[in-house]
Amino acid sequence: MSAPRFAGASAIVTGGGSGIGAAIGKALVEAGAHVVLGDLDEQAAKAVAAELAGPGTARGVALDVTDAAAVRRLVEEVAAQHGGLDLMFNNAGIFIGGETEQISPAQWNAIIDVNIRGVVHGVTAAYPLMIQQGRGHIVNTASMGGLMAAGLLTGYAMTKHAVVGLSLALRSEAAAHGVAVTAICPAAVDTPILDKGAIGRFHGRDYFLKGQGVRRPLAPDVLARRTLDAVAEGRALLVTPRAAHIAWLIGRLAPGLVQRMSIRFVARQRSMQAARAALPQENP
Ligand SMILES: NC(=O)c1ccc[n+]([C@@H]2O[C@H](COP(=O)([O-])OP(=O)(O)OC[C@H]3O[C@@H](n4cnc5c(N)ncnc54)[C@H](O)[C@@H]3O)[C@@H](O)[C@H]2O)c1
Secondary structure, three states: OOOOOOOOOEEEEEOOOOHHHHHHHHHHHHOOOEEEEEEOOHHHHHHHHHHOOOOOEEEEEEOOOOOHHHHHHHHHHHHHHHOOOOEEEEOOOOOOEOOHHHOOHHHHHHHHHHHHHHHHHHHHHHHHHHHHHOOEEEEEEOOHHHOOOOOOOHHHHHHHHHHHHHHHHHHHHHHHHOEEEEEEEEOOEOOHHHHOOEOOOOOHHHHHHHOOOOOOOEOHHHHHHHHHHHHHHOOOEEEEOHHHHHHHHHHHHOHHHHHHHHHHHHHHHHHHHHHHHHOOOOOO
16 A cells, blocks of 8 residues: 555644635645644644644644744744644735725735735744755735735735745745745635625625626535645745636736726625625524
């Protein structure tokens, strides 16, 4: 029997206490890796780690990716324990959606701190070490929102475009050092984030599912499997599912068309929000 795909590899997954991070952790452990799940929600990270079954191993730790020193300490600790760090998944992220004029300065700062600075902290901690090792792979969780800029997602789209830009630029520098970089750009994935970060009348599930005509969001385990495939293949970008990949290609060929569709999409969203607001409260 052949060894599991990531047998003995050491990995850190930020935001590993929920959703995509938890699913990536599970897939890595099943593939033989030794994984540390870091999350602001320490209990969630520990609970996810406790559920995972080998051949690899998992542990959950408290981690705030906005704290550069904490991210560095975790990278150093994992590298010391395992003789290096093979895989760094900068995955922790938050979401905000709604009318741009309603986003507060604190909300702008929070999304920049977690989604951009959090990834920068992971890169600045792991990349120099990986250069020294002459090996390693950095995987940044961006989003379709990092490739296509739909209205009512300005803050989120801005941060995810930054993650795509950072990842692709770094990838060209890192290749000569034996270090690979991948950005993952999924469309809607069925995780708790879809119900978080709504500003005003915004409604995440309506926006991503009804509004975009997606029948069902991607299952986190499916995305995790595709992510590990993309890592094993050393791909620059993972754009998934197929419909999202096609939409992205069309957007590159006909940006004007996509911009016009986006204006209509926002109008449709606003009428859906108005209709929802007119309904009696679900839980008075
Ligand atoms: N679910 C989707 O539809 C979707 C699509 C594309 C990209 N993404 C991206 O995937 C990533 C994971 O999101 P998810 O869908 O699994 O959401 P989620 O809310 O289920 O999980 C996010 C995790 O990140 C943690 N976190 C938040 N702030 C943190 C911080 N400062 N430090 C450490 N951990 C922190 C949360 O506690 C949570 O456990 C995010 O970057 C998100 O933007 C999600």
